[in-house]
Every structure is written in C-alpha cells, then in structure tokens.
Amino acid sequence: MAAIEGALPFSVASVVEDVLQQHGNRSRGLDLDARRAEEDAIRRYEAAAWLRKLIGVVAAKDLPAEPSEEEFRLGLRSGIILCNALNKVQAGAVQKVVEGPSDAVLVPDGAALSAYQYFENVRNFLVAVEEMGMPTFEASDLEQGGKSSRVVNCVLALKSYSDWKQAGGNGVWKFGGNVRTSTLGKQFARKTSEPFTGSMSRSMSMNDKSQNCNEADSNRISSSSLSMLVRAVLLDKKPEEVPNLVESVLSKLVEEFENRMATQIEPKKACFRDSSISHGNKSFLKPSLPSVKIEQKNSAVLKKDDASQKSKIDEESQRRLLNQQLIVDQQEKDVKVLKQTLSTTKAGMQFMQMKFHEEIHNLGLHVHGLAHAASSYHRVLEENRKLYNQVQDLKGNIRVYCRVRPFLPGQFDHVSTVEHIEEGTICINTLLKNGKGRKSFNFNKAFGPSATQEEVFSDTRPLVRSVLDGYNVCIFAYGQTGSGKTFTMTGPRDLTEHSQGVNYRALRDLFILAEQRKDTFFYEVSVQMIEIYNEQVRDLLNSDGLNRRYPFQFPLLVSVSQTGLSVPDASLVRVSSTSDIIDLMNIGQRNRAVGATALNDRSSRSHSCLTVHVQGRDLTSGSLLRGCMHLVDLAGSERVDKSEVTGDRLKEAQHINKSLSALGDVISSLAQKNSHVPYRNSKLTQLLQDSLGGQAKTLMFVHISPEPDAIGETISTLKFAERVATVELGAARVNKDSSDVKELKEQIANLKAALARKDGEPVSLQQKPFQPNLSTREVSSPSPKGLRKPMEDVANVEAHRRAMRQKRQSLDLDELLGNSPSWPPISSPSLTNVDDDREFSSGDWVDKLMVNKQDPFYGVDNPMTSWDQKYLFQTTNQFDANASDDVDELDAGTSDSSEPDLLWQFNHNSKLGSFRNGVSPNAAQNPGHKHNKSQEFRSMIPRLGPSPTRKAVNEAGQGLPPPRIGRQATTTETKRKTGSRK
C-alpha cells in the first residue's frame, strides 16, 4: 500500500475513507445524515471553541463560537487563526504568519487577504502539522465546496496534541482521536519566503524519503481512522447486508480511485509539458495559473527537502533533457544528413538536367546535321543522276550495238563472213561472195557469236537506270529474219535464267533499282504490249475474247494528258515484280500465237513492242518523273522481191517496208535536225515517237547472220546501222514535272474537257472520222470491267495531239469548240503526208519499194493502183559481186523512194521527176556528186525490195523468185518476239 501510495499523487486511505463516508451516509438515510450533520456540527463547535479560547476571541473574531460549516471555513481561510493556534501549541511551528491585509484584493467571498498571504499561512500551517504527525487537510478544503470536516479533524487533533502536551506528554505524540487523515502520506514543502509557486512540488514530494520516518505512524493513524469509519458504517448493518455493502464500497472505491488518478495525472502531464518547454530555466515555479483555485493547489506544494528534491528533479529533468537533447541532436544530425542528401540530389538533378539539355542540344545538332546530310545526299543524288545522264548523253543518244549470230546447229561447213571483231569495229569479208575484199564498220559496240546474254545486256543496263530518272528509252532489235533479234530481246525458246534476253533483264533491273531507291522515290511501273502487223495495231494484252482471263486486275486507265501514252487505250497493266511481267509476256505471247496460227508465222513479219511506263514520285520534293521504255522486236528487215511474193506475203512486205523506211526517215530527219520529223508515216514511228526524238535515248541492236549467203543483207544492214550510229541527237531531256506544272497541266486538261462538254460532244468523238482506220478485227474490245474504250488508231492519237497543239497555239475558242478542220484518214495515201510532211523528202531513204498494183491493202480505188506502176522504180543498182571494195555497191536501193514519199510525190507532182531513179534533184543535177549527208545516209538504208543479185526487176510483178534464205531459214521456227515462249 505504502509502495503504491508512494507512486500516487493522493492518499489511497483518503479515497477509501471518502467512499466509506459517502456510503455510510447513503445507507443510513436521512436520519443518519441529520445525525452525522449534528455530530459534525458538535465537532466543529468544539474545534471553533478551542481555537477561540486558545488565541483569544479578538484574534478569532472571524470565527464564531458555533459556526456553520461555511462560517468555519471562511473563518479559517486566511490561515491566520490556524497559524496562531499552532504557534500557541508549538511555539515557532509557523515562523512567519502574515497578519496584515497588505496587497489585499477582494476575492469573491469577501476575504480581505491576498491570495499569496492566504496560501502562505495555510501552507505553512499544513507543513507544520504534518511535521508534527497530525492529520492534515488540503488547502482546497477551505474553499467553497471543500471538506470542512477534514479541517475540523485537523483542529481537534491539534487540540488533542495540545491537551497531551499540557498534560505533560513527552516523547512521540500518537494521534488516536476520531479524526480523518485524508492527507496522510502527503508531503508538503515548506515555503517561508517565496510566494506560492509550482504545482509540481507536491507530486515530486511523494518519494521524499524524509517522510519515511513517520510512515509507520501515519499508516497506523490511517488504519485506526479507517477502522473507526468501517465500524461506523457497519454499525447498524445486518450481517447479510455486509457482502453487498462491501462490494458496493469496493466498486465505489475503484471508481473514485480511477477518477482521482485521472484528475491527478492530467495536471502532471501539463506540468511535464511546461517543464519541457522551460527546461533551460532552472526555476520550475511559475505564477502562471490565473485562477485562485489553481494557485491554491500549487501553493500547497511544499518541498520538504529542497536540495534532494531539486537534485532529483534536476537529475530527472536533466536525464530527460539529455535524452531529448540526444534525440534532438540525432534529429538535427538526420536533418543535416537529409539536407545533405537533398542538396546532393538537387545537384545531381541539376547535373542531369544540364546533361539532358546538353544531349538534347547535341541531338538537335545531330538531327540538323542529318537533315543537312540528307538534303546534301539528295542534292548529290540529283547531281549524280545528272552527271550519269550527261555521260550517257556524251555516249550519244542513239547508240548502235552490233551482234553476230553464231552458226546454227548443223551449219558446220560454213565460213563466217565476219572476219574479226574488235571493240566496236566489225570486219566483214566480202571476198567470200564477191572476192572484193574486206569492209569494216564502226559501232558503239560489237558482239561476236560467243557473246553471252549477260555481256550484251551489261551495256544496256545504264539505259534502264535512265528510265527511272525520267528519260524515255527505246531499245529495238533490227536485222534480217533469223539473225537473232528475238534471241537478243527475249532469249532462246528453252529459256533459262542464264539465257534470258534484254527484256527480262531490263525489267528485273528496273525493279531492283526501284527497290533500292524506295527511300527517296516511289515508282509505279505499268506495261503495255503492242503488235504492229500490216500497219494495224493490236493490243496483245486484250485479245478480244480469246484470252480474257488475265492474272491481274487492270488498273484504271490514266488519261493521255497525264501519261503521254502513245496508245492510251491499249491495256496498261500495273506490275510490281518481274514475275508479273513474265506472266504478262506469256499472255501477250499466247495472244500473238493466235494471230500467228491464222497468218502463218506472222511474228517474223510484225513488230512487237513491250512498253514499260514508269512514274516516280520524289518523296522529298513531291515532283513527278515519268519515263518509258520501248523494247521493240522489229520485223525482219530483209528485202523481199516482189516477183517472189504475192498476196498476203506481198502485203506484209509492203507494210514492213513502209514502217522500216519510215523509221529510217525519222532517224534521217532527226539527223538533219529538221524542224519536222515525219513520225506519222507509220504506226511504228508513231508508237516510238516519244522515244525517238531529242528527248530520248535510243539503242539499236543490229543483228547479222554469219552465213556467206546472207552477205548482201548483212552489208545492207551494217551500212544502215552505221549511218544510224552517226546520228547525233540533242541532249536527252528528263520528263520531270514539278507539282506546279502538273497542276497546271491538270487544269488545262480539265478546261479542255469542260470546253468539249460545252460543245456537247466529248473531244474523243471528234476523232470519229478516223475510226475506220483503227485496227478492226484485232482491235481490243472494252475490258470486262467496262473501263476501257476500244483501242484507237495510233494515227488518231497523233491527229488528236496535233489538233490540240493547233488549238493551244491559236487559243481560238471557236476552234476549240469544234470548228477545227477534220483530219483525213491516214489510210488514204493521197492525204497521208498532206501538210506537215511536205518538207520531208525521203525518196532516197529506202532502196526499193515493192508494190503490187493489185495490192489488196489499198484496194482497187486506191490512188496507188493508178500510180504505182507509173512511178514504181526499177532497181538499177544490181548487186555487183565483182564490184570494188566500195560496199556501197552492195546496197541495191540507193535511188528508190519510200512508199510514203511516193505518196507524197503523187500529190505534189512537181517533185516527182526529181525522184526518178531515186536520185534527188541535187543529185540529178550533179551526177558525180556524192549525196549530202542526209541523202547519203538515206541511201544506206537496206533495200526492202528484192536483191538485185538474185532477180531482175519485174515491173509487172511477175516471175517471183523462190523465197529468200532468211525467211526460209526461219519459217519453221516459232517466233517469240514478245519475249515469251510459245
């Protein structure tokens, strides 16, 4: 108990006592209360009477003789009476008693003393009585609501002590009266000089060892008091009521105990906080409590042993302070570390930010550099392209390569007419045939019989690249039948990758290059396949019902204004790989095979043309490049003796002659840089127009056979080729439309269409008069999708273009709206060369023209029938085997005029005479005069008429000799001109 009390701020005994009293009061009822009140009053009177008696009535004037509880409390409140009484009993017990009302302040209950004096007296009294071992009370018991009974007890105990002392008591006085020791065990610090301070002192004094000496006495007194109280409570109780009563008392006791604990702990916490705040200040006593009540409490805290208590308090507080200081120090250290970490992190962040900015900056510079490099790269590429094509230009826009076919299997005993080949020079031994010696021809390149397909193509490859750069390219194979044209362009019948011809290789290269450039250009490749037979154009990719099933979807046909297609209505099939093209070629070849069956080996007597259209969009600038490549396998160029052929063969020969002589005319005209080039004289030249001018690059493969029998054709072919090789064309021009130009072109096209609509008739309808001249039987029908129109005659395209050109020039709206003159059908010989071609004289271009007056092609009413006999020229220059080494003599046709020229002459009689015998007016006037360049050039074109060495001219067309060797050699062969196997 003592141990517990030592740790508690209040006396456990006082709690028990209070509970017992309350319980006793409750249980006794009103009568008991009255009795107790009476007893209390008696005891109070006794105490008051003793005090009055002891200190005198005057000194105790504030205390009535029989005071009420309130009067008793107020009377003793100042502590003066108590102190004086104590000093009377024990002199000097209270050394200083504050008597005067100095600093008096009025308190609510009328007390005159100040709070300090008031508490000083009471406190000093309590300390003294406690030291004397008497029951004490609490200062608050003198306040309103306080327990005056405890004050009464204290006074009666003092009286008892006084009595004991007066009775001669000696030694240790032992209290045995019926008084309550509610404040037993409490220690109060005596304060004599300082005013009442600090509320902690009371609780701090609990452990004061100096009180231990009185502990046993206190306990004894307490237990005696408690015993009395218990007895009083249980006095009138029946035995059976005791357990309930005890239980009730105990529960009340616990409750009261807990309440007090709570009320005592709370101020201690507050004090501890105050102490923590003011730990730097050694003084714990602060007059900070405003209310008198709290001051009373605090003033009751007395220190018995100031030194030891203070040291303990100091130790404890120092220990706490030390701990707190340690914690604070540690926290400060942590804060420092954290600050350091923070600043390090900040610095790191700043560093990283700086690095980041630096890297971003560097990255920007790098990107900038890359962009610059990319644009430089584009510039270099562009420059490279220009330089590349300049090199190509320097090599000549018309290049001629010569290839000699090896002997065919079974021709072991033959001796080749080709003596030797060195670079671009080929030496022909004419002795074998006429004993005249040798003749050399110079070309850009000459390939011997052993040259592989790859070798031949390697020199063609640069042109393929030019197509992707926006140039037009024309590669055509020329030579007599059986000389190897199809072999070069397509390959042998049993095609392997090794033996593939130019067509396959060129297209494969095209796709490879397009793939390589895909980062800078987007290319679209489309293909057309055309056959020209008997001056009729046939679309090989649309065979009018025979091969309708195509492996590819036809793309939408693009308008002429956009594509510049020569044959806009021919099937234009988009391809994206070499295999697509091989499939297409197979289709074209199958379509051609159908025609060949009907006309018996027609492939040798028709021109086939595979046209590749390339459109490239520059991904950087958006500009468009357009290029096209014609891969042409011409019909055999050998002369056909009119006496040897009739009917269809003669008609074929006429058409072949016409187209080849027209080709020669065009090249001649280009060579002379004429303002007008007669492209319209044949379908072939119209088809190749965009690839045969100054804007294009042309490559001609000239083929010759090695057999001595073919020496005449060989020499003619080589002379023609050599002349072509001397032609210099202007620099090729790239077909590059900037986006603006493209836009303007589209606007023009739209305006034209609008004008045509205004006229109520589409522009294309104006071409109707030409319709009869279109390919009839073989003209393709609209595609299954209905997107395509029937293919138009090439001539119509040209006529249309010319009309449009005129319209553009005149800008005459009326004309645009349909008043332009209509164009004559091209099939009418009388009108073929009416206007543009007037300047053109090609009479000496083709050796000889074989025209049968019963020519079914022109019909009986055709003007040709009336004039062909009249103006048909005989071959005068027969092949002379004994001639000198001037192989010009091998050329049998230097004096004849081509058919178109004759037609033109027919309409311009004034010129007719001058062309007789194929001699130009100038030449006629100057017989010894070597032809000027143009004329001379034209004279080199191989004759399309019969070889003068083999037959005499038969004006009536009779006595045709047997077919020529060349044709005979290949009639049994299946032709593969379009590049695929049959």
Ligand SMILES: Nc1ncnc2c1ncn2[C@@H]1O[C@H](COP(=O)(O)OP(=O)(O)OP(=O)(O)O)[C@@H](O)[C@H]1O
């Ligand atoms: N360089 C060559 N190497 C081996 N064989 C060849 C060569 N050139 C042509 N030939 C063979 O010669 C024969 C005739 O060739 P090709 O059919 O190509 O002549 P062509 O000029 O196209 O005749 P045509 O005008 O009738 O079409 C073929 O059997 C072909 O395989």
